[in-house]
Amino acid sequence: MGTSGDEENGVAGLGRPGGTGQVAGGWGNGDLGSSDDRAQFSALLEDSVEDLYEHAPCGYLSTLLDGRIAKVNTTLLDWLGYERDDLLGRRHFSDLLTVGGRLYHETHFAPLLGMQGEVSGIALELKAADGSRLPVLVTSTVRTGRDGRPLLIRTTLFDARDRRAYETELLRARKEAERERERLQRLAATLQKTLLPPTLANVPGLDVSAYYHIASVDEVGGDFYDLFPLAEGTWGLFLGDVCGKGAAAAAVTSLTRYTLRAAAVYNPDPDAVLRNLNTVLNHEYNGADPRFCTVIFGLLTPDPDRGGFHITLASGGHPPALLMRADGTTDYLPTPGGQLIGVLADAHIATTAVRLAPGDTLLLHTDGLTEAHVNAVDGVDRYGDDALLDFARTLAPTTASATVDAIRDLLDTFGSGVDDDTAVLAIHVPRPPSEELQ
Amino acid sequence: MLAHGFGCDQNMWRLVVPALERDFTVVLFDHVGAGNSDLSAWSPDRYSTLDGYVEDVLELCRELALGPVTFVGHSVSAMMGVVAAVREPEAFAGLVLLAPSPRFVDDPETGYRGGFDAEDIDELLGSLDANYLGWSGAMAPVIMGNPERPELGEELTNSFCRTDPDIARVFARVTFLSDNREDLALVKVPTLVAQCASDAIAPREVGEFVHARIPGSRLVTLDATGHCPQLAAPEETTAAITSFVEALA
The missing domain is CATH 3.60.40.10 (PPM-type phosphatase domain)
Structure with a gap:
């Protein structure tokens, strides 16, 4: 746990003034010309680094190589209805998935991740604390140390309810088209016979x-x-x-x-x-x-x-x-x-x-x-x-x-x-x- | 002879093969319908029960004529090994059952706990449907867009873990709806049951059940999380296989 936490503190590194200064500078030629404005803007970004992680518009999750959860952001906790302490060190990423998702994770997702170091855009379903389901698109990358050994897995999860609804509709349309084609073939065969x-x-x-x-x-x-x-x-x-x-x-x-x-x-x-x-x-x-x-x-x-x-x-x-x-x-x-x-x-x-x-x-x-x-x-x-x-x-x-x-x-x-x-x-x-x- | 389980293909063994090859002749294959197998050889009739796969394993043994082999079956392939060894014991020197489960679904009548109830399995089959689009489309660019690992050639990247959704659905049914508990007691060849310490798919009590039912079998618990010890703990998995095979000789 300790090690992974330290590793993940690297996220805070994004907030170093040099990094934010560049962003502000890029926009600074126009409205943010005055030094007051610049200071205000910079302060806004400075403050938001932790916030950026915690309240990002997607779920963040860091897990040890065995899947145990080491770090999780507030967005994901809110989606799932869990307290941070419910998850850290206690639960595995696959525990958050539905059974189908868990099997898919074990049989496809994890092996692929191990092989490639990255897997992206996989449709899975999360199971919230109250039992409700949340379709997400999951991307994971393996973070390696300087010696190239894998240290932990970083995962982002995007709310995919709209996309899932759209996919379900596509799937339905595809099945319907397949049925229609079968019907057409039956009709052609019948006509042929007559x-x-x-x-x-x-x-x-x-x-x-x-x-x-x-x-x-x-x-x-x-x-x-x-x-x-x-x-x-x-x-x-x-x-x-x-x-x-x-x-x-x-x-x-x-x-x-x-x-x-x-x-x-x-x-x-x-x-x-x-x-x-x-x-x-x-x-x-x-x-x-x-x-x-x-x-x-x-x-x-x-x-x-x-x-x-x-x-x-x-x-x-x-x-x-x-x-x-x-x-x-x-x-x-x-x-x-x-x-x-x-x-x-x-x-x-x-x-x-x-x-x-x-x-x-x-x-x-x-x-x-x-x-x-x-x-x-x-x-x-x-x-x-x-x-x-x-x-x-x-x-x-x-x-x-x-x-x-x-x-x-x-x-x-x-x-x-x-x-x-x-x-x-x-x-x-x-x-x-x-x-x-x- | 190493037989991969549901999902992916023989690349599942890539971390254990180099070490095993030093001491043994290793046979790798993709089940029909998976990896680089000839998809036209797949038919729902032959492969909607374990039997089709079992016949394939036996045919492979006959065709290669290597004499009795040690069959290492992962997950659902462990039960293919069990059925094959019951049918033609002379073809096998030993069985290594890696993360085996003779039945994934609980059986309340006998008190057997496989780890999943019927509802879970319905949900799994539903999730295969949900990934229908994902498998046929979204997975491909993911697998191919891998510039840092050029050794993953086109052929491999196109096939690894990428299964025709219709075939995957039938294979999932075979995997998760089979019940081979009765076959365990009929196994007459030396058997090693190698389970993972923490496996969401084949829990420890399932491994213990398999061990208790197969006469004279040995049980090892690998310090690995997940259902794929050959990926999570390759050294330990290799060591378990090697010492088992050496003890046979």
Whole structure:
């Protein structure tokens, strides 16, 4: 105690005339010009040195290295409602803290102070004699002797009630913003779900699988697909990508989906289906905000003689389908020249027809997959059509679900490189069980 | 093997490591979620009980294959050592439990006094929330603005005692809501209980409780104030660890 008291008497040293004279001198050129004024002013400061410490607008506290309180100013005593003798030599700084503050002090504050010699601006709460709480901002420095050994700890405490109220408000606003974001994400996810079929139609003799990869949880993407029954023994399927994201794109997606479904009932010829869609989108969005999409539409009919299915595909500017044959040969089914749907009044639609034999698998995808960023090789940083073709060749012959699973895993390896939504739809004609056994 | 407790990281050991290194191979690590650990390895599932941490310690022992180690666990890590040694006693030559507490909350039913009532713990978890802003913002300039101590490199200054608030909250729950009293009697490896003379977090009767429950354990009371004897009384802490390990040999 004695030693620390002596050390702390250094505070009084601030009051030496030389120090105060300088301050007075700095101001002395104007109003304090007369010697009377100067003497008065000086006397005022001289008197106030002890007072400056005792009644400073912040709490002062000096503690021994073990935390025992060696010196405390009146401001802090008044805040806490303690007598000086209650604290000096009897209590530790951490005794003045709430339990939470005490734990924080022990586990963070004290170790940091020991390591750095200074810790500042830490929010803690004091517990007053009457049990009330006072939020403060605490700064501590370690005072060392000439030999560099730590002697004691000096601490200032600032009343932080206003700041704490402000922080509490900030915290509340931050939590609210986090909740809102979660709500938005839930909403986007729900909206996304309503734009996709809950289940795909069951087509006898066909194995079907689809996957939708969401690139951003904050926004609704513009990819879509469906597979649905048409007139007896025929099925329609489509997969596409509306330009843009968010609510506006979702509205176009919705219009596109229902138009495709209705157009296919009206005239199931794939070329006609896409023409009708083109007309609808072109009429709807012909103003300053053009909206368009790429889409591939297929009409499936079973082949009663040889087994398997016939499929006629029509494409409006969409990446071509991939055909993986039962014998392992794999290639794109080109549909060149098809134009974006919705831009021109009379878009050109490209069609192709193919028979899916038992063991064959057809894959439709959106360009989120091939446009995914991958590690740059030879200056190319997109995954690309060729890489997808090579990948498909390693899969063939395969099934619908195995294809979709493999692409899902592939997308996972891209991680955040997939910056656009991706939809994939695979159909596969299983081999008859007799062949399967061989 | 030195395991730091709640708050801060392996730098807690910096005052005892130089002396210990003269006689022993010292293994230091940051718990997942603390210091310079890979934060992406942290998950609330694995680390919302002591088990995740215990598994980490055991994995560390297996991976390093140093043979039976002396595990020095501070605060909550002392109980990680206890659980780990109960689970795989062959991995440990001895345990040093530094300022241990098997349960911080009082248990009126059994008359156990951990030093805190349930209200206190609620207040602690509340204060972690209050420091949410402080931890993520205000602490950083404080830690980095340290021109007199250039040896505290950027890497260190950014990490020491600075924990992701969400992780800190989960770790605080694990630390202050765990109850490992039952595990103490199952410890079969030589154990030293080293408590502080005046510790606001783990009072002396808690250290005595741990000593009484662990069969054959030794108890030393370090002349240190606070919960961190490795900082407050590094020489004495080192001496206690050294003489314990030498007696094992």
